[in-house]
Amino acid sequence: MTLKIETQKFSVADRFLEYVQIDTQSDPYSDTYPSTGKQKDLGRILVSQLLEMGISDAHLDEYGYVYATLPSNSEKKVPVICFCAHMDTSPDCSGSGVKPIVHQNYQGEDIVLPDDPGQVLRQSDHPDLKKQIGNDIITASGTTLLGADNKAGVAEIMDAVRLLLLHPEIKHGDIRILFTPDEEIGRGVDKLDIAKLNADFGYTVDGETLGSIEDETFSADAMTVRIKGVSVHPGFAKGSMYSAIKIAAELLTRLPKDRLAPEATSGKEGFVHPVAIQGTVEEAQIQFIIRDFDDQKLVAHEEEVENITRETLQDYPGCSYQIVVTEQYRNMKNVLKDFPDIIDIGVEAMQRLGIEPIRRSIRGGTDGSRLSFMGLPCPNIFAGEHAFHGKQEWVSVQDMQKAVLTIITIAQIWEEKAS
Numbered sequence: 437m438t439l440k441i442e443t444q445k446f447s448v449a450d451r452f453l454e455y456v457q458i459d460t461q462s463d464p465y466s467d468t469y470p471s472t473g474k475q476k477d478l479g480r481i482l483v484s485q486l487l488e489m490g491i492s493d494a495h496l497d498e499y500g501y502v503y504a505t506l507p508s509n510s511e512k513k514v515p516v517i518c519f520c521a522h523m524d525t526s527p528d529c530s531g532s533g534v535k536p537i538v539h540q541n542y543q544g545e546d547i548v549l550p551d552d553p554g555q556v557l558r559q560s561d562h563p564d565l566k567k568q569i570g571n572d573i574i575t576a577s578g579t580t581l582l583g584a585d586n587k588a589g590v591a592e593i594m595d596a597v598r599l600l601l602l603h604p605e606i607k608h609g610d611i612r613i614l615f616t617p618d619e620e621i622g623r624g625v626d627k628l629d630i631a632k633l634n635a636d637f638g639y640t641v642d643g644e645t646l647g648s649i650e651d652e653t654f655s656a657d658a659m660t661v662r663i664k665g666v667s668v669h670p671g672f673a674k675g676s677m678y679s680a681i682k683i684a685a686e687l688l689t690r691l692p693k694d695r696l697a698p699e700a701t702s703g704k705e706g707f708v709h710p711v712a713i714q715g716t717v718e719e720a721q722i723q724f725i726i727r728d729f730d731d732q733k734l735v736a737h738e739e740e741v742e743n744i745t746r747e748t749l750q751d752y753p754g755c756s757y758q759i760v761v762t763e764q765y766r767n768m769k770n771v772l773k774d775f776p777d778i779i780d781i782g783v784e785a786m787q788r789l790g791i792e793p794i795r796r797s798i799r800g801g802t803d804g805s806r807l808s809f810m811g812l813p814c815p816n817i818f819a820g821e822h823a824f825h826g827k828q829e830w831v832s833v834q835d836m837q838k839a840v841l842t843i844i845t846i847a848q849i850w851e852e853k854a855s
């Protein structure tokens with residue numbers, strides 16, 4: 437059965453325009469949950485809108501998570517699917533006083549953002565705009581991000597729920613709705629109650645281009661290299677002082693430059709990346725992030741940094757080093773490869789809607805990578821958000837409408853295939 441429902445032209449967009457005006461920026465320097473109390477402002481609105489629709493178990497918990505269930509309307513035993521989006525916006529760019537603008541019927545022209553005319557969206561910088569001719573593009577006004585990452589996903593899930601309630605002829609199992617705080621600072625699932633969620637698997641709705649479906653992320657470790665030097669009074673240091681600062685600097689210059697660096701890699705290539713350094717003559721510390729899609733290669737990259745460290749230290753008698761590696765997240769493909777139906781049905785939903793599916797891997801992580809390892813296999817489907825974390829962020833109304841239909845069709849196909 438193909439889907440025959442009209443997404444009223446502006447309903448998902450209306451929701452989106454409302455949500456982006458609520459400041460929900462997260463804060464990596466806070467140690468509270470959620471990291472900023474204002475994220476709950478949006479959570480409370482979502483809960484009251486869900487309750488108004490008749491979703492009676494919708495609630496916001498003390499950590500800022502919104503949980504809700506659209507109950508099954510099927511006689512069959514359908515798996516419980518979770519649709520998940522995050523409510524916070526990136527700390528990299530202001531999210532306060534967002535003034536969204538709808539540029540109707542885009543015809544390829546430059547889009548100038550009125551509050552800072554230096555901010556211009558051009559097709560040369562945003563090649564995905566070429567596929568948006570005739571669509572309605574939403575941007576911010578030039579001084580803030582838009583927040584399509586991930587309020588597009590929030591609005592799409594909300595509108596899918598509304599439409600499913602309006603169309604009881606579309607059969608589906610229990611659908612769990614989850615909105616998380618603090619995804620942008622890597623804490624999106626820290627306080628998630630996975631037992632309470634009680635879903636079989638999920639889809640995060642936080643992807644970019646129309647049709648994208650992502651089942652692969654980086655595997656990620658953090659690595660700290662601590663170097664002990666030899667400190668002597670500088671007036672009497674000839675032949676006996678070995679500055680940890682200089683050793684650290686030398687180590688950094690020995691890192692590969694034309695490979696294994698973020699600025700030299702793309703696609704499936706991994707990297708080692710120093711992100712912070714501090715030090716005295718006595719001791720210096722370099723913080724790295726290590727990334728690869730393959731866990732064995734990840735370990736090989738770590739060994740390479742260790743080898744460079746050892747070789748560097750050889751020239752400095754009396755100096756030593758220590759390396760600490762901590763796991764950050766793992767490639768969700770390791771989990772998802774055992775559940776091919778989850779991706780296959782996502783792809784089938786898009787094909788039924790005439791959307792060309794784009795299988796992608798993400799050079800980063802998502803809530804989904806951590807959820808997958810918590811027992812909730814969870815690929816990422818498109819929300820339509822583009823150029824996120826910056827002032828030129830944009831999304832189109834038509835892509836959001838297609839994401840709504842994709843969510844509905846995924847739920848519908850799982851019901852059809854159940855017995």
Ligand SMILES: [Zn+2]
Pocket residue numbers: 522585586619642
């Ligand atoms: Zn996001």
